[in-house]
Amino acid sequence: MSSLKLRHSVRAVLLDEEDRVLLCRCLVPGGEVVWITPGGGIEEGETAHAALRRELHEEVGLVFDGPLRHVWHQELVGPGYAEGHDGVINDYFLVRTTAFEPGGALSNSELAAENITAFRWWRTSEIADWRGPELFGPRDMATALNALIAEGVPDQPLLLGL
Incomplete structure (x- = not known):
């Protein structure tokens, strides 16, 4: 029996003072466009929190030293999620912030x-009402966000599907 090689990633559910979420527009192999939360892979020897702080600085320019509260967990197995891997594990952490204009340490070409x-x-209503060709990751993001906003941080991270 072979074991799966999954890439472990961390993602930030960045909510501003109006409960809008900051998303990154990603062009994935095959030409699909998916709006996802900022974040990325955990490097060897790095903690999940350190990785998320690094990713936020690199991608959107947010330096954050407040609490990171684990709200969602997702495991996706299949081709196309992470090059050289059988899938991904995404752990999502809530980050409350004031709205800002994203501008990270990475250049546009690096991004x-x-x-x-x-x-x-994005407002959750905009995500829920979206009828364009672009997708959201996770697909049921509006429902998960509405629950997080209404009910607060869960006792245990909620398991998300695709």
Whole structure:
């Protein structure tokens, strides 16, 4: 029996004072566009919290030293989620912040090399009502966000699907 090689990533559910979430527009292999939360892979020897703080600085320019509260967990197995891996594990942490204009340490060309083409603050209603060709990751993001906003941080991270 072979074991799966999953890439462990951390992602930030960045909510501003109006409960809008900051998402990254990603162009994925095959040409699909998916709006996802900022974040990325945990490097060897790095803690989840250190990785998320690094990713936030690199991608959106947020230096954050407040509490990171684990709210969602997701495991996706299949091709196309992470190059050289059988899938990904995404752990999502809530980060409350005031709205800001994203501008991280990575240049636009470095972001493009990571398939990130834009950033946008979204209201949950905009995500729920979206009928365009672009997707959200996770697909049921609006429901998960509404529950997080209404009910607060869960006792245990909620398990998310695709």
